[in-house]
Amino acid sequence: MSFPLLTATAALPAIGAIATAAVPAARRSAAKWLALLVSLATLALAVVVLVRFDPDGDRYQLTESHSWIKDFGVRYELGVDGIAVALIALTALLIPFVILAGWHDADPLETHSSRWRPTQGFFALILGVEAMVIISFEATDVFLFYIFFEAMLIPMYFLIGGFGDRAHAGSDEHAAAQRSYAAVKFLLYNLVGGLIMLAAVIGLYVVAGNFSLQEIAEARANGSLDMATNTERWLFLGFFFAFAVKAPLWPLHTWLPNAMGEATAPVAVLITAVVDKVGTFAMLRFCLQLFPEASKWATPAILVLALISIIYGALLAVGQRDIKRLVAYASISHFGFIIMGIFAMTSQGQSGATLYMVNHGISTAALMLVAGFLISRRGSRLIADYGGVQKVAPVLAGTFLIGSLATLSLPGLAPFVSEFLVLIGTFARYPVIGIIATFGIVLAALYTLVLYQRTMTGPVKPEVSAMPDLKVRELLVVTPLIALLIFLGVYPKPLTDIVNPAVKQTMSDVHKKDPKPEVEAAK
Secondary structure: OOOOHHHHHHHHHHHHHHHHHOOOOOOHHHHHHHHHHHHHHHHHHHHHHHHHOOOOOOOOEEEEEEEEEHHHOEEEEEEEOHHHHHHHHHHHHHHHHHHHHOOOOOOOOOOOOOOOOOHHHHHHHHHHHHHHHHHHHHEOEHHHHHHHHHHOHHHHHHHHHHOEOOOOOOOHHHHHHHHHHHHHHHHHHHHHHHHHHHHHHHHHHHHHOOOEHHHHHHHHHHOOOOOOHHHHHHHHHHHHHHHHHHOOOOOOOOHHHHHHHHEOHHHHHHHHHHHOHHHHHHHHHHHHHHOHHHHHHHHHHHHHHHHHHHHHHHHHHHOOOEHHHHHHHHHHHHHHHHHHHHHOOOHHHHHHHHHHHHHHHHHHHHHHHHHHHHHHHHOOOEHHHOOOHHHHOHHHHHHHHHHHHHHOOOOOOHHHHHHHHHHHHHHHHOHHHHHHHOHHHHHHHHHHHHHHHHHHOOOOOHHHOOOOOOOHHHHHHHHHHHHHHHHHHHOOHHHHHHHHHHHHHHHHHOOOOOOOOOOOOOO
16 A cells, blocks of 8 residues: 555644644743644655646546545545645645744743743644645545534634734733634634535535545536536535635625734734635635536626625725734735636636635735734834834845735736736636726735835834844745745746646536637738
8 A cells, every 4th residue: 555645744733733732831942843843844745745746647646545434425535636736835835934933922921921821732723724724635525625624713713812913902801802703703704604515515415425526526527417407506505605705705704804913923824825725725626526517607696706805805905004904805805816717717717716826825924924023023013103114124124025016916926927817817708807807906006015105114113213123033934935926926837837737627627618819800
């Protein structure tokens, strides 16, 4: 039997989480180093998965299949396509930076203080989230996917509610109440989506007789599983609703600004750059493969919702006074682009959407983590409390500028390629939607450049005059992310070579071909 590489990639951070949580209370430093080493080992396994994956080979590779709950047809089935491989690599890449950036976020508030923040628990929860996200990308059994899709909410709830942002205006009691509200709102929104999906999962089993994604998709393709139109549409809506909450898509987005605003900067990155990607990934893997006709039926409505997300998120980002909430609303706008690319039903749109998931993860991580370093120095999330930072901390300001420019998809940085492909793919089939969506780019330039201008330029405010520049640990976090943004912006081919074959297969699932360009005949 071959080595179960996919299981190992998900099991390692899970085992690491247990080991980190078991470190004695007085050994905080040991817990941090253990978590970091486990995350680096997981990254090494993810690189092996990436190297062993053949983009031109079978659709699902490195597969594993074992009987689990035999009476209900539930199997432990894993497999990865190009889209899953790219997102597993993204997850494994970001977690070490999240751990390094949050190195002191769970330390005691005061030396010898009785107000203990459980450092071991903080890093164990991060590794637990990593394990659940990775296995969600690998699962090809619908029930197995559902279990971890829901289970990841538990560690995220404690990360948001138990380890909130220290730069919170008001009393400790008020800050705790705000964190609790954000955590509960996150949990309730996603639980409601998950319960609706559970009903759809049960309905799918009643119709198909098993939970295997590959078997159901093959049966749909060869006609041996004939699903009634109304049944398919209701099942599609059950799955899509849960994924739209996780993504998040307007109007199911309101939990995200609260969660990102109250969480620490590394946890905010974990939310929007890692966990939320499970929602958009699942739209490609489950909605389009299992319910192709219903996906096409719902496309016009979903494109409108995605367009609203793009414009609405960008407009609210323009008006924000809180740095972290601005990044949160910008992410809502970006997720609108991703979902628009998925349901444009063109190869350019879906390739761009997949690239956008990866590039948005890197760019948001870079911007949010630098913003976290900035906020930790000043002790405030309010934009108005800053000014002239580039004169006292030029390296911090420079990295903040690159992260901001990546957020507005500047040519030469990674997000530009993905956003351009999404717009091209959408315009090819839905030109009006594509044209209106471009206003999101204009608004992105407005909110990112205004953010930089108000925080980094102008007279130096007395409160920031002694602000230190980035330290070695912080440079180790930011520098690789910026290097990746530049590399993938100039040379995205390694990523497109991995995802494009999987996108072509997804297009085949929904029986869609790219529209032919309309060229006026020469007179």
